Amino acid sequence: MITTPTIVIEWLDGADTDIALPAYETAGAAGADVRANFAPNGREGVTIEAGARALIPCGFRMEIPAGYEVQVRPRSGLALKHGITLPNTPGTIDSDYRGPVGVIILNAGSEPFHIAHGDRIAQFVVAPVVQGQFALGSGLSETARGQGGFGSTGRK
Known part of the structure; x- marks a missing residue:
């Protein structure tokens, strides 16, 4: 049985509480849409010039259960x-982070792009986390790929 973790959200002082919390827009959605929340610093939004980036506030902080992360992904x-x-x-938003949530947006397009108060700006994907152990060794096992790096398997 799959356990559904609960992400507890708390509004920041002055945030617009009429803005929707992160939500899945369809029954099969893997990502929950998250919205820009520019209050209390005005609600006019921000225009990001081509090639520029900006930190867009979401108006809340959250508590992610231990053993999980929230991945922040672009909207296609x-x-x-x-x-x-x-x-x-x-x-990645780690389970021990309790500060304000914001999304770093990059305008890789050729025109300025305006983000308005309440716009859907990204997706949150809740995922389990496994912490590995890192140990110094004195030799690695051989594989067919070996040291072949970026692009070593071809274009096909």
Whole structure:
């Protein structure tokens, strides 16, 4: 049985509480849409010039259960239509972070792009986390790939 973790959200002082919390827009959605919340510093939004980036506030902080992370991913429609993406995709919000949530938006398009108060700007994907152990060794096992790096398996 799959356990559904609960992400507890708390509004920041002065945030517009009429803005929707992160939500899944369809029954099969893996990502919950998250919205810009520019209150209390005005509600006019921000225009991001081509090639520029900005930190867009979400108006809340959250508590993620231990053993999980929230991955921040771009919205495909914004990426395709306007070149709007996230430079650290996927971004990670760790379970022990309790500060304000914001999304770093990059305008990789050729035109300025305006983000209005309440616009859907990214997706949150809740994912389990496994912490590995790192140990110094004195030799690695051999594989067919070996040291073949970027592009070593070809284009096909």
